[in-house]
Amino acid sequence: MSARAFDAIIIGAGQAGPSLGSRLNDAGMKVAIIERHLVGGTCVNTGCKPTKTLVASAYAAHMARRGAEYGFSVAGPVQVDMRAVAARARQVILDSRAGNETWLASMSNAELIRGHARFIGPSTVEVDGEHLTAPRIFINVGGRALVPDMPGIKDITVLTNTDMVALDVLPRHLVVVGGSYIGLEFAQIFRRFGAEVTIVERSDRLIAREDPDISEEVRTILELEGITVRTGANCIGFVPVGTDIAVSVDCAENSVPVVGSHVLLAVGRRPNTDDLGLHAAGITTDSRGYVVVDDHLQTNVAGVYALGDCNGRGAFTHTAYNDYEIVAANLLDGEDRRVSQRLTGYALYIDPPLGRIGMTEAEAVGSGRRLLSSKRAMTRVGRAVEKGETLGFMKITADADTQRILGAAILGTGGDEAIHGILDMMNADQPLSTLRWSVPIHPTVSELVPTVLLSLKPANN
Secondary structure, three states: OOOEEOOEEEEOOOOHHHHHHHHHHHOOOOEEEEEOOOOOHHHHHOOHHHHHHHHHHHHHHHHHHOHHHHOOOOOOOOOOOHHHHHHHHHHHHHHHHHHHHHHHHOOOOEEEEEOOEEEEEOOEEEEOOEEEEOOEEEEOOOEEEOOOOOOOHHHOOOEOHHHHOOOOOOOOEEEEEOOOHHHHHHHHHHHHHOOEEEEEOOOOOOOOOOOHHHHHHHHHHHHHOOOEEEOOOOOOEEEEEOOEEEEEOOOOOOOOOEEEOEEEEOOOEEEOOOOOOHHHHOOOEOOOOOEOOOOOOEOOOOOEEEOHHHHOOOOOHHHHHHHHHHHHHHHHOOOOOOHHHOOOEEEEOOOOOEEEEEOOHHHHHHOOOOEEEEEEEHHHOHHHHHHOOOOOEEEEEEEOOOOOEEEEEEEOOOHHHHHHHHHHHHHOOOOHHHHHOOOOOOOOOHHHHHHHHHOOEEOOO
């Protein structure tokens, strides 16, 4: 069978794919963008867009209940209309997806092909019986929720993040299995909507990749809202009990399970690489199915690249977009951009949010450097006090010899935004004094960052 020839083939229309397609299109290349399901990928359809829309609805309901603290009242108890909440999130998805589709349709040299792409060689893919070939192929297929073979899981109905953003009924009791980023966000969202919520986590603390003080404070924040947290769950399994689900937590004799009406499974992600025919092209994956790439995001097969969640080099929309930037800069602009130049930054969107950049404090200690550290409670941040949102803290860890910030965390109101001043300074490789002598705007959360720097003291190495 003869193959249709393109200058480039992009498999997947998530965050990296369309942006790269646009750059290649503008460079005059003939591009095939293949999407088997929904344009926009995880962020638009089941991730950032709908979840942060739900976060906003939950925040509004929560603040309405706190009205008396701010000097106003609402007429009666706050009632959440889950159908209206879900409809609002769905509209945000549809608008964003339509915008992406309109953008792709405007590319004169790019063709959006609907279907499932599979490699049949190192430079050829098949889509619903048609063969396409190109000297460069870019894999941008994203990931999905991991559903491991846990005891009893086949006997019940479990929800994933995809199901949660479409849920238009309020669970009576939501059991969240997994105490990390995705699970914690949904736990707080649905507690604020009015559900009873229990978090079940195998580790001895929540979000175990964070420092212990952050884990403890996040737990406190959630428990203050009435969320039950069960850590150290060493024996998780599921048994249907009528229309409910019993979730075992402890293997000890006579231990009492958690019985809920709905179970959200949020124990990790897996890449969408298992049905791409990668073996036919000789493309290497690791033990978890992630496509192995080098510092320029190229696979072991010349001309084939992997971008976004499927390469295991970042699990965020912004890292996927940066993958596109790296590839485009190197291919089209004559640059030498590398993944290893990227600093690790992200946020946890509970309320208050956690903004994080660089090393954790534990990682910094493990590096063997001489350290400086400082920490300030949000109760000592004027803007937080004025807003009545004083939970959390901000902390910074720096290298005593180079006078560079190694990492920072802002767990508090506006933390996801305020962290960017530190992120920008770290990217610019500037010393502490640069930020120390800035003149921040008052009253803000960011204005306290120089004050935290002033309080840096030698850490216990």
